[in-house]
Amino acid sequence: MNGVLLYIIRALHCMGAVLSSDRKKKVDLGIVVASTMALFCSFSVNCEAREFFVAGAGPFAAAGANSSAKLADTASAKAATSVQPKSDTYQTGVALYNARRYREAEQYFTKVVKQEPANSDAFYYLATCQALLGDKPACLRLYKYIVQYFPNTPAATSAAQYLAQNSPVDTALPGGGDSQKQFKDALDTMQKMVKKASTAPASIVSIVQVVRARADRPNVSTEAVSAIKQAVDKLPPAVKDVLWANSVKIFVTPTVEDYEPGVKYQEARGYEGGTYKSCPAFYQNRKIVIAERTMDEGDETIKDAFPANQMVNSLYHETGHALDFCLDDISHSDGFKHAYLLDSAHVEPSVANTLRYYLQKSEDGQEECCAELIGLLLGQSERHTAEMRATFPLTLKFLRAKLGI
Numbered sequence: 001m002n003g004v005l006l007y008i009i010r011a012l013h014c015m016g017a018v019l020s021s022d023r024k025k026k027v028d029l030g031i032v033v034a035s036t037m038a039l040f041c042s043f044s045v046n047c048e049a050r051e052f053f054v055a056g057a058g059p060f061a062a063a064g065a066n067s068s069a070k071l072a073d074t075a076s077a078k079a080a081t082s083v084q085p086k087s088d089t090y091q092t093g094v095a096l097y098n099a100r101r102y103r104e105a106e107q108y109f110t111k112v113v114k115q116e117p118a119n120s121d122a123f124y125y126l127a128t129c130q131a132l133l134g135d136k137p138a139c140l141r142l143y144k145y146i147v148q149y150f151p152n153t154p155a156a157t158s159a160a161q162y163l164a165q166n167s168p169v170d171t172a173l174p175g176g177g178d179s180q181k182q183f184k185d186a187l188d189t190m191q192k193m194v195k196k197a198s199t200a201p202a203s204i205v206s207i208v209q210v211v212r213a214r215a216d217r218p219n220v221s222t223e224a225v226s227a228i229k230q231a232v233d234k235l236p237p238a239v240k241d242v243l244w245a246n247s248v249k250i251f252v253t254p255t256v257e258d259y260e261p262g263v264k265y266q267e268a269r270g271y272e273g274g275t276y277k278s279c280p281a282f283y284q285n286r287k288i289v290i291a292e293r294t295m296d297e298g299d300e301t302i303k304d305a306f307p308a309n310q311m312v313n314s315l316y317h318e319t320g321h322a323l324d325f326c327l328d329d330i331s332h333s334d335g336f337k338h339a340y341l342l343d344s345a346h347v348e349p350s351v352a353n354t355l356r357y358y359l360q361k362s363e364d365g366q367e368e369c370c371a372e373l374i375g376l377l378l379g380q381s382e383r384h385t386a387e388m389r390a391t392f393p394l395t396l397k398f399l400r401a402k403l404g405i
């Protein structure tokens with residue numbers, strides 16, 4: 001449900017800048033929020049229904065305000081209208097924020113909210129830093145806190161606008177009662193409208209684009225193109241809807257260099273020093289790229305073409321990344337992380353080496369495992385599928401339920 005709504009919301013806003021696009025910079029700011037929240041245990045709390053909507057504006061009125069630039073502008077503008085006391089720590093935080101040094105700014109605002117628990121602007125800045133640093137869940141939690149405990153402030157108004165755009169409907173919203181019902185009704189209506197407009201047509205092969213060879217090398221074979229197109233049209237309707245609604249494009253290319261000359265010098269993740277030259281497929285910002293051939297890392301000799309079924313397997317894996325990204329970072333959700341950590345704590349030593357790409361430390365392993373398991377659910381074969389099924393049963397179960405496939 002969350003995922004469907006989120007993609008609808010994103011479709012509504014033309015999928016502008018996405019906060020999580022810089023996921024590598026994500027830090028566990030949940031700890032910061034949790035400790036901040038703990039400070040307020042002794043607060044006397046007014047739990048009356050709050051005015052959730054901005055006067056004269058609907059929940060989607062602030063379309064596009066979730067882009068980084070607008071978030072930054074909004075934070076500055078809201079703070080400027082406030083009459084709250086401004087300590088030196090706060091002012092330093094603002095200066096760092098305006099200099100786009102969000103990591104340092106976030107540390108300052110964390111201090112400020114402890115020292116000045118009534119400073120709603122500091123909370124707003126802190127939450128916005130979290131969003132800009134890629135931790136959207138922490139930001140959402142803090143925005144809800146602001147709406148609940150600092151009603152009728154510029155910070156609460158902005159936070160409410162952002163929440164109206166970015167909260168799944170089944171997340172508890174502050175205010176409850178009428179405002180929550182009003183929010184749900186509005187979202188239901190929008191959902192129906194958008195569903196009508198964004199349901200993918202029976203065939204979505206138009207999202208597949210064939211890249212021409214730049215250098216003197218073979219173009220993509222017609223066999224590979226038709227295998228990819230057939231596989232795309234055989235994807236479950238719900239998956240096709242997500243790809244369609246999010247304008248995901250699939251590029252089938254002779255080599256990655258033909259798609260984008262620059263990428264061959266970029267190090268591919270998990271390739272232990274290797275570059276995209278030897279990477280058969282990747283996903284980047286709503287673009288799935290599948291190469292028919294790779295290049296030698298040293299002399300750039302073009303290797304033999306992959307069989308079409310192997311390219312289709314790559315398509316499934318990269319579609320997994322696309323769904324992860326379009327459905328609000330499934331691989332970074334608490335449910336996914338929980339299942340993944342439990343599964344990866346019990347890896348058979350005999351398969352640990354085979355599956356090391358999906359067990360990488362940091363968030364890479366999580367994301368790769370998520371993409372591979374979704375690929376498996378979409379029909380991937382002949383690719384350590386048995387080992388993946390045996391190693392990640394809980395994660396697979398979680399994804400099956402999440403995607404409804």
Ligand SMILES: [Zn+2]
Binds near residue numbers: 317321371
């Ligand atoms: Zn991958």
